[in-house]
Amino acid sequence: MSVAERKAERPFSAPWEAQVFALAVKLSEAGVFTWSEWTKTLGAELSAQPQRPYYESWLAALERIAEGHGTMTGAERLARIEAWDRAARATPHGQPILLENAENRSGPSFDFSPV
Numbered sequence: 001m002s003v004a005e006r007k008a009e010r011p012f013s014a015p016w017e018a019q020v021f022a023l024a025v026k027l028s029e030a031g032v033f034t035w036s037e038w039t040k041t042l043g044a045e046l047s048a049q050p051q052r053p054y055y056e057s058w059l060a061a062l063e064r065i066a067e068g069h070g071t072m073t074g075a076e077r078l079a080r081i082e083a084w085d086r087a088a089r090a091t092p093h094g095q096p097i098l099l100e101n102a103e104n105r106s107g108p109s110f111d112f113s114p115v
Helices: 005-010 015-029 036-048 054-068 074-089 097-104
Strands: none
Touching: 015 036, 015 054, 036 054, 054 074, 074 097
């Protein structure tokens, strides 16, 4: 199987890419925004940062459009990002990152101070 065939068979590099794709589709279907509004917002994100990975632009566009429609505020978005970061730090390597782990203070702790 060629590289092109493998890539066509697996359009997403990671599960979160498929999830952000599905979320954009579902929010559009629910009437939160129109698909033409979505494509315009995504296009602006892709143009603003062409070096950024493709699905990171999808995520940025989704965040921007959600904030623009009052689905979430900038403060709520930042709080959720911080919660996911805490959850990631509290999750052992190789385990799924769960948002409920954001409050888990018993996760791994690393001291990077100079010796």
